[in-house]
Amino acid sequence: MTQKDRICLRILHAAKERFSHYGYCKTTMSEIAQDCNMSPGNLYRYFQGKLDIAEGIAAAHTDKRLEKAREIVRDPAKPALVRLRDFLFDELRSTFKLLDEDPRVFEIAEIIAKERPEFGNQQLSKERSLMSEILAAGAANGEFDIQDVVETAEMIQSATIKFRFPQLYSQLTLDKLEHELNGVLKILFHGLTCRSHPIAVAADVPVSPSP
Amino acid sequence: MTQKDRICLRILHAAKERFSHYGYCKTTMSEIAQDCNMSPGNLYRYFQGKLDIAEGIAAAHTDKRLEKAREIVRDPAKPALVRLRDFLFDELRSTFKLLDEDPRVFEIAEIIAKERPEFGNQQLSKERSLMSEILAAGAANGEFDIQDVVETAEMIQSATIKFRFPQLYSQLTLDKLEHELNGVLKILFHGLTCRSHPIAVAADVPVSPSP
């Protein structure tokens, strides 16, 4: 970790405190700079602008979450199908909670979604690579009947996009969303599993409860 | 058709002209009233407000489109699977074109989506009933392996929500969207079809071109 990285982290940390205390719009670059004992202008040596700091915080958050998910999801004890489903349910629940509990987080999500549509795609791409990994494992052990793992991950993500930023795309309750995700996955997995493989029945059992 | 209905239609027609000429925000209730040879106040005897007129136009549009789709989709010559897919592709293409070609239509769509989230759900519900119809036909002739037709329609809609208001949820091109819809449906249909039924292979053939 270079010196520059360390300062970036300091800025991100200070900004995160401010944002989650007072909200994105209500905190000024000067305040963030003060908290880091530097001048406002100096912030621009580390971030292109205010919105990029917010992006940095968001990216760090999903990176951390995905890292944790990666551990769980690599557990070879569970069938790939179950791991994939648990992963998608976990994503739904944790983002829902995150946006639901804190209006200041929601504010940032809304602004980034509006001003930086590309950012959302980058996050989706990160998720997709984890999904591809699970799919590949499932294809290798005969659970799934898949030609192109990357393409399939793309399609599963496309079919479950509604559950990615729940409050941004619909007004549904978490219960309703979980019900729908369950139903969608039931069909998708039925379509993906090798009928001859015994794990196919797992598509019908209820999802694992959140930890 | 009652006298009242006739006047409603006249108002809708006049408003549609204005909206598509000058945009929703730029047209005033007075102008619509003038075009109908009535006073502004009188409009409120037929519609609750300006936004309700816009809703009326939108509802009429989808009703017309769904009616046409219903004819095509009831054609028993095609397998249910093909009919369902053609329907979904047609929806994607026609809404995409509609929103893409005319910024004034897009303006209305955005405003309704924001101010009247329930309206979108009503339209979805209309679409769902047509989908249920196709699914029921497919279940009856042994193409599909479905327990609950209504629930399944809900899940298919959920998995394809991204293609419903394409420009509102993503920035993708029509080509990319069509590619994704095709991929999603391939998996979904693979999950829904009876493996024993010969039509299952249709899930792999390219979608019918638009008329």
Added chain:
DNA sequence: TGACTGAATAATTTGTTGATTATTTACCCC
């Protein structure tokens, strides 16, 4: 009584001005 008007009211938008704030730039220090 039902269809309508037009003035009254309430909400929203527009235009303007003076802060604030984000961002850039010219410069300093080690």
Added chain:
DNA sequence: GGGGTAAATAATCAACAAATTATTCAGTCA
């Protein structure tokens, strides 16, 4: 040159009056 400052500039925001527009309502007409 890396790391920083502080003043200059450019955007954006808040406030508030003026004007426009949406909506309501008392009252007219057939």
